[in-house]
Amino acid sequence: MSSRERILGRVRRALSDVSGEDAPIERTYLREHGDRTVEETVELLAENLADYRAIVHRCTTADLPATLAGMLAARGAKTVLVPPGLDPSWLTEAGADQVPDRAGSTPHELDRIDSVVTACAVAIAETGTIVLDGSPDQGRRRITLVPDHHICVVRVPDQVVSSVPQGLERLDPVRPLTWISGPSATSDIELDRVEGVHGPRTLEVVLVADQASAEVNS
Amino acid sequence: MSGTFVGMPAFPKAAHEAVGNPTLRGNLRHATHTIRAKREKAVAEVSDWAELREAGKRIKDRTLRRLDHYLVQLEESVVAAGGTVHWAADADEANEIVTQLVQMTGETEVVKVKSMATQEIGLNEALEAAGIRAYETDLAELIVQLGKDRPSHILVPAIHRNRGEIRDIFEREMSEWGRPAPEGLTDTPAELAEAARLHLREKFLRAKVGISGANFMVADTGTLVVVESEGNGRMCLTLPETLISVVGIEKIVPTWQDLEVFLQTLPRSSTAERMNPYTSTWTGTTDEDGPSTFHLVLLDNGRSDTLADEVGRQALRCIRCSACLNVCPVYERAGGHAYGSVYPGPIGAILSPQLRGTESEIDASLPYASSLCGACYEVCPVAIDIPEVLVHLRERVVQGGPVVREGNKVVLKPAKGHAAERAAMRAARWTFARPGVLRTGQRAASRTRRLHPRSLPGPGKAWSGTRDLPAVPAEPFRDWWQRTDGGRSEKGGSK
Numbered sequence: 001m002s003s004r005e006r007i008l009g010r011v012r013r014a015l016s017d018v019s020g021e022d023a024p025i026e027r028t029y030l031r032e033h034g035d036r037t038v039e040e041t042v043e044l045l046a047e048n049l050a051d052y053r054a055i056v057h058r059c060t061t062a063d064l065p066a067t068l069a070g071m072l073a074a075r076g077a078k079t080v081l082v083p084p085g086l087d088p089s090w091l092t093e094a095g096a097d098q099v100p101d102r103a104g105s106t107p108h109e110l111d112r113i114d115s116v117v118t119a120c121a122v123a124i125a126e127t128g129t130i131v132l133d134g135s136p137d138q139g140r141r142r143i144t145l146v147p148d149h150h151i152c153v154v155r156v157p158d159q160v161v162s163s164v165p166q167g168l169e170r171l172d173p174v175r176p177l178t179w180i181s182g183p184s185a186t187s188d189i190e191l192d193r194v195e196g197v198h199g200p201r202t203l204e205v206v207l208v209a210d211q212a213s214a215e216v217n218s
Numbered sequence: 219m220s221g222t223f224v225g226m227p228a229f230p231k232a233a234h235e236a237v238g239n240p241t242l243r244g245n246l247r248h249a250t251h252t253i254r255a256k257r258e259k260a261v262a263e264v265s266d267w268a269e270l271r272e273a274g275k276r277i278k279d280r281t282l283r284r285l286d287h288y289l290v291q292l293e294e295s296v297v298a299a300g301g302t303v304h305w306a307a308d309a310d311e312a313n314e315i316v317t318q319l320v321q322m323t324g325e326t327e328v329v330k331v332k333s334m335a336t337q338e339i340g341l342n343e344a345l346e347a348a349g350i351r352a353y354e355t356d357l358a359e360l361i362v363q364l365g366k367d368r369p370s371h372i373l374v375p376a377i378h379r380n381r382g383e384i385r386d387i388f389e390r391e392m393s394e395w396g397r398p399a400p401e402g403l404t405d406t407p408a409e410l411a412e413a414a415r416l417h418l419r420e421k422f423l424r425a426k427v428g429i430s431g432a433n434f435m436v437a438d439t440g441t442l443v444v445v446e447s448e449g450n451g452r453m454c455l456t457l458p459e460t461l462i463s464v465v466g467i468e469k470i471v472p473t474w475q476d477l478e479v480f481l482q483t484l485p486r487s488s489t490a491e492r493m494n495p496y497t498s499t500w501t502g503t504t505d506e507d508g509p510s511t512f513h514l515v516l517l518d519n520g521r522s523d524t525l526a527d528e529v530g531r532q533a534l535r536c537i538r539c540s541a542c543l544n545v546c547p548v549y550e551r552a553g554g555h556a557y558g559s560v561y562p563g564p565i566g567a568i569l570s571p572q573l574r575g576t577e578s579e580i581d582a583s584l585p586y587a588s589s590l591c592g593a594c595y596e597v598c599p600v601a602i603d604i605p606e607v608l609v610h611l612r613e614r615v616v617q618g619g620p621v622v623r624e625g626n627k628v629v630l631k632p633a634k635g636h637a638a639e640r641a642a643m644r645a646a647r648w649t650f651a652r653p654g655v656l657r658t659g660q661r662a663a664s665r666t667r668r669l670h671p672r673s674l675p676g677p678g679k680a681w682s683g684t685r686d687l688p689a690v691p692a693e694p695f696r697d698w699w700q701r702t703d704g705g706r707s708e709k710g711g712s713k
Contacts, residue, residue: 002305003305003306003307003311004305006305006307006625007289007305007307007467007516007518007522008286008289008290009625010518010522010523010526010622010625011285011286011289011467011522011525012286013526013622013625014522014523014525014526014531014622015283015284015285015286015525017528018283022280022283022284023276023280025273025276025277025280025476026273026276027273028266028269028272028273029266029269029270029273029479030265030266030269033263033264033265033266048492052491052492052495103506106423107422107423107424107457108423111419111423124493126492127492127493128492128493129493134504134507140456140506140507140508141452141455141456141498141507141508142456142457142507142508145449145452145453145456145457146423146457164478164481164482164493165475165478168474168475168477168478168481169475173436173439173441173474173499173501174299174439174501175501175504176456176498176499176500176501176504176507176508177497177498177499177500178452178496178497178498179481179493179496179497179498179499180495180496181491181492181493181494181495181496182495183495184447184448184449184495184496185447185448185495186357186411186447186448187253187373187374187447187489188356188357188358188361188374188376188448189357189381189384189407189410189411190245190248190249190252190377190380190381190407191249191250191252191253191374191377191544192252192407193489193491194407194408194411195408196408196411196412196415197357197411197414197415197447197448197449197450198355198415198418198419198422198448198449198450198452198453199448199449199452199495199496200449
């Protein structure tokens with residue numbers, strides 16, 4: 001008998017007292033916590049991102065190239081990794097050398113690059129989370145992992161949801177997902193949180209709105 | 219190679235030694251109190267905590283009730299997504315499978331994400347015996363591995379170490395394993411984290427094989443989920459060419475939507491965060507992104523035996539958050555090592571004796587490693603009634619009875635150490651069934667009460683060493699009731 005059959009047989013025998021159909025799961029918990037306007041939800045996202053030590057910037061679509069260029073210059077980044085589907089207009093003003101991500105690039109090569117700029121799939125306000133799903137404007141998982149500085153652009157309010165349930169609904173499980181809530185951290189020394197271990201130690205999030213809603217927000 | 223738990227003394231002996239260690243007690247008190255307050259705050263932020271907890275419990279119960287169905291469904295989903303599924307009935311088989319899979323790659327080193335399942339089966343030791351070096355990459359696991367130590371907490375295996383001790387371990391041991399600790403390393407947590415970053419980076423960048431566990435497996439999509447903080451998980455899950463995940467069969471949730479409950483309750487319960495820094499999900503393999511080969515090893519190792527116990531099976535709902543450890547007064551004082559298992563604390567006290575059986579001294583003593591205060595049940599995000607299972611397992615140890623071991627029904631003999639207790643209970647049963655005997659005995663006890671010793675002689679001595687014997691009243695209750703007509707004829711009435 002294979003171990004598969006052995007385990008399944010043991011499980012079935014163990015459950016011999018269990019009968020009947022599955023009771024449906026009553027989902028009496030909330031779809032989102034609190035009642036917020038769209039602007040308030042974006043505000044909460046910014047607050048929670050900052051609370052876990054992400055650096056939050058806000059700008060309009062028109063200002064995005066200048067904002068990104070300014071952030072990369074302030075960081076002193078000489079090279080910036082670019083996922084294949086990133087909107088080419090975003091980095092038109094950046095001074096750093098743009099390095100396109102190639103399938104063949106080794107982890108060691110990625111390790112020598114200063115920064116990476118990506119879009120995101122969805123952002124969750126209640127938890128201060130951005131989610132990447134490997135779409136062409138976000139690239140492979142490794143490009144947002146090895147460089148020490150990650151700039152993530154979130155289109156607000158379109159890409160922002162309030163809660164974890166709303167976030168999951170928008171995501172495709174077939175894609176490899178990375179949920180990011182602040183820069184890498186650890187609680188392993190005396191159960192106290194310290195930022196900066198293996199992932200990017202600096203996470204900057206740009207909340208970019210078209211002209212009209214940026215004015216409402218400011 | 220880290221220490222093992224084989225041949226551990228019973229809990230009372232190990233705990234007795236641990237409470238005599240003032241550094242250990244200080245470290246544990248500091249850490250558990252820090253996290254307790256933070257957890258309360260994180261839980262208070264969500265107004266529907268009770269509903270989330272109930273839903274988490276029900277989802278896990280639903281899974282366990284049809285585990286065979288969901289296992290088969292998961293297997294199909296993972297295979298359809300490009301993964302390979304292996305089944306391991308016990309630790310030896312799982313170790314063999316993983317060792318062979320690593321050997322097939324031709325590699326002699328692997329990087330590991332923190333995983334309770336691989337700790338449980340002693341995978342690192344098995345790999346080492348086959349000439350394969352496994353590098354732990356979680357900071358706390360690294361501290362344990364470098365310190366040739368044993369884990370003492372589910373989430374923070376090095377919780378028993380303070381920053382000064384960690385600094386000393388890094389300075390002394392890092393050079394043995396690779397890049398030495400930086401010159402002049404201090405004990406500030408940020409510098410220690412930086413030292414770990416530098417030490418492990420070269421290993422991540424050259425790694426060809428990664429080994430992980432998983433927090434959840436989604437049956438209908440074949441998705442695995444790893445929840446972490448440091449980014450070491452992401453490194454191990456995405457940079458190597460081959461990924462091997464060893465996961466207990468109970469880690470399944472039926473649907474993608476079910477994650478919406480646990481991704482809210484797990485981070486708040488474990489690190490007291492709204493959300494942990496990184497969560498990775500993957501479904502089989504993805505072209506040109508991450509490992510091109512993915513193996514899932516489904517591990518039984520006592521889980522199906524646990525499932526056979528109608529009371530004890532609820533322990534399989536556990537999502538390994540460790541909130542029960544952090545609130546436990548016994549854990550806080552005795553520390554994790556005394557539990558003699560990779561699963562310490564209240565959940566360990568019900569999980570280890572079920573996964574391993576109650577034959578060994580340590581496992582037979584674990585159901586007693588609790589004051590039954592119930593704090594563990596209160597904080598559990600999947601509502602495992604740990605005190606209920608503890609009492610159930612105590613009954614099993616004392617009285618013996620039918621259990622399932624390795625898929626076979628066996629009848630356990632009553633434990634030897636409890637013969638006096640059982641004799642006392644039999645005598646009590648006989649006496650309570652005979653009112654005349656009971657009355658005579660009670661009167662005799664009342665009349666001789668001045669002569670009663672303050673502690674019991676013989677086998678009862680240990681019991682009364684930490685307890686006061688109850689005082690016997692001057693007149694038995696039933697005599698008083700008859701004499702006073704239930705208190706009505708007594709002066710001042712019965713009030």
